[in-house]
Amino acid sequence: MPWPLYKRRPPRRKSKRKDHQRFDRVHLHPTGESNKFDSWRQIERGESERLMEQEGDNMDIAGDGILPQQHGPAGDGEETDPTQYYENRLKMLDSLRSAGVEPYPHKFDIAISIADYVAKYNSLGAGEHLLTVTESLAGRVMSKRVSSSKLFFYDLYGDGVKVQVMAGASYSEVAETEFYKCHSVVKRGDIVGIIGYPGRSSRGELSIFARNLILLSPCLHMLPNQRTGRCTAVAGKTTRAKADADCWVPGIGRNTEAYVLKDQETRYRQRYLDLMVNHQVRHIFRTRSRVISFIRRFLDERNFLEVETPMMNLIPGGASAKPFVTHHNELNMDLYMRIAPELHLKQLVVGGLDRVYEIGKQFRNEGFDLTHSPEFTGCEFYMAFMQTTMT
DSSP states (O other): OOOOTTSOOOOOOOOOSOHHHHHHHHTBOTTSOBOSOOSHHHHHHHHHHHHHHHHHHHHHHHHTTSSOOOOOTTSOOTTSOHHHHHHHHHHHHHHHHHTTOOSSOSOOOOSSOHHHHHHHSTTOOTTOBOTTOOEEEEEEEEEEEEEETTEEEEEEEETTEEEEEEEEGGGOSSOHHHHHHHHHTOOTTOEEEEEEEEEEOTTOOEEEEEEEEEEEEOOOSOOOOOOOSOOTTTTTOOHHHHHHHHOOOTTSOOOGGGOSOOOHHHHHHSHHHHHHHOTTHHHHHHHHHHHHHHHHHHHHTTTOEEOOOOSEESSOOSSSSOOOEEEETTTTEEEEEOSOSHHHHHHHHHTTOOEEEEEEEEEOOSOOBTTBOSEEEEEEEEETTOOOOOO
């Protein structure tokens, strides 16, 4: 018969036995001895590394843009405005100094660069760890992902190469009570030192498992936000394939849509910031250096002598252009910044140096755009007793 509506059903008696006690009771051997996991906490400790590996895989996916990044309580705090962010960072420095921690330590020993680390341990298999090997790296944090108060992930960059840092409380040398405090002060843009052992996650992401993290140089200003969209050319590819696709080489047009910092005015006025967040740009600098090295090597092999001629002259000459004027205080006279080294190089040829060249700065006080600068590098060379034939 149904329970009368005017009567209340008596509450069920709750068991006084706790969850982990019930779990232990179920996992008893027939002999009465407990299983190797005597309590839920022991099981949690036994599974911690596997769970961290699984969390690491999820965070790797989030870092690739497949899943949204999970920001925990120790996130970057970039929801604040840049001014407030700067003030918070200054307060952080004061709090570290008051606690006896120097935010700009004098020295950190680096055993290997990030590029050499990637080349050395690139052959590791998925899930393989070298627990007996200790390496120390240093680089800039460009991404921070928080899984929990006991598990952090960083993307550490150095010389344009990235390696993942996996920091877990279970294998850290820092006390568990201080682990969260140590990692909560690290933000994007900070330069940190990592001491740990090499390995790969189960998804194959090359990582260094941090036993210790040292803040070397905090970044006080907020970096531009990482791009949220994905380039169609690398959509669905792994992190390694995406990094290869982002690598610019001469002869290939630059994909400016993939840049984190896209504003052209900011990029050219704050070149250091452009280099910091747009990793393709550093390849342009390297290419320019190699071009100049090739020109210098080409001329040296043909017995040309490299010289340096004066930058300031009494009269402007060598080209038809408006010069920059400066004043020499000791001589109390105006001088002109050179617009070309032609006259001085020809004088050297007259003096008996048959083959000379110079690679140096020239100055022309005229209009400029993205392809013309009032201050530029030029190369001029002269060779005696040589006739060129025009065909």
